[in-house]
Amino acid sequence: MRKSRAAGLRGTIAPVTRTASIVLLLLSVSCAYPRRSTSTCPVSGEAPSAPAGMTRLTFTTAVIPPTQRGGQPWDEDGSPPDVFVRVYRGDTLLFESRAVEGLEVDLAATTPNLFLPNNQPSRIELWDSDQVLPTIIGVWRGSGLPTGAMLDGDTRIMLDGRATVGFRVLPPLATRGAGIPTYEVRKSRLKVIEVIEHSPAGRAGLLPGDSIVAIGGESVRELGEGRAVSALARACNERVQLTVERRDGRTEDVELDAGFVWTAR
Numbered sequence: 001m002r003k004s005r006a007a008g009l010r011g012t013i014a015p016v017t018r019t020a021s022i023v024l025l026l027l028s029v030s031c032a033y034p035r036r037s038t039s040t041c042p043v044s045g046e047a048p049s050a051p052a053g054m055t056r057l058t059f060t061t062a063v064i065p066p067t068q069r070g071g072q073p074w075d076e077d078g079s080p081p082d083v084f085v086r087v088y089r090g091d092t093l094l095f096e097s098r099a100v101e102g103l104e105v106d107l108a109a110t111t112p113n114l115f116l117p118n119n120q121p122s123r124i125e126l127w128d129s130d131q132v133l134p135t136i137i138g139v140w141r142g143s144g145l146p147t148g149a150m151l152d153g154d155t156r157i158m159l160d161g162r163a164t165v166g167f168r169v170l171p172p173l174a175t176r177g178a179g180i181p182t183y184e185v186r187k188s189r190l191k192v193i194e195v196i197e198h199s200p201a202g203r204a205g206l207l208p209g210d211s212i213v214a215i216g217g218e219s220v221r222e223l224g225e226g227r228a229v230s231a232l233a234r235a236c237n238e239r240v241q242l243t244v245e246r247r248d249g250r251t252e253d254v255e256l257d258a259g260f261v262w263t264a265r
Helices: 002-030 220-236
Strands: 040-042 054-063 082-089 092-096 104-110 121-128 135-143 154-158 164-170 175-177 182-185 190-194 211-215 240-245 251-256
Touching: 054 082, 082 104, 175 220, 182 220, 190 220, 211 220, 220 240
Parallel strands: none
Antiparallel strands: 040 175, 054 104, 054 164, 082 092, 082 121, 121 135, 154 164, 182 190, 190 211, 211 240, 240 251
């Protein structure tokens, strides 16, 4: 009986061991190549015009009715709502601020760069934060930014729940760099994993899956990892020549234009 139980135990351990070995093998393969990101540099002076539809918003104030639409108090104990704002493009949540208690509140919330083109639906929503179930206060619906919103100008909009919210439109922020957030370092190539559309790499036509095989006329193999990474980082300040092997096997020479990198949610 003891032998039978031991044999059964060995039979159970063997598949588990094999499974663990396979998992470890897959993990080792997936992590075989280190991943890096191209460096970014701040922009000195005034940046040129941003891509159409890209903006930042600073939400300033919100004024909330004393009760909910049905006349109920905002909180059971009679305290005012904990107000926060959300911004959507279509059904995609782009930004959510922290909650501030009151009926007239200073939101003091600035978004990162947002992509709000005029041909896509957008929403600005005010909510009352609640640990159990947040309550919507009011919504503005439209396309892009509300009518009349101008750069560096104050705008106040009426929401459908009788609340109002004020905001300022700010210019989006830019950086410099190649615009490749993720790439794999291999012996003879830098394999591109992600590309920012509005960046030197995006404007040069680089796509995920392409491989950089030479930088400035020197092959990645000859440069080695350290020099190759440094050579790509020069895109912050100067034009950089790349030789790229496309996903279909074609080889092409492209140039990073040393222009601006614009990222947006």
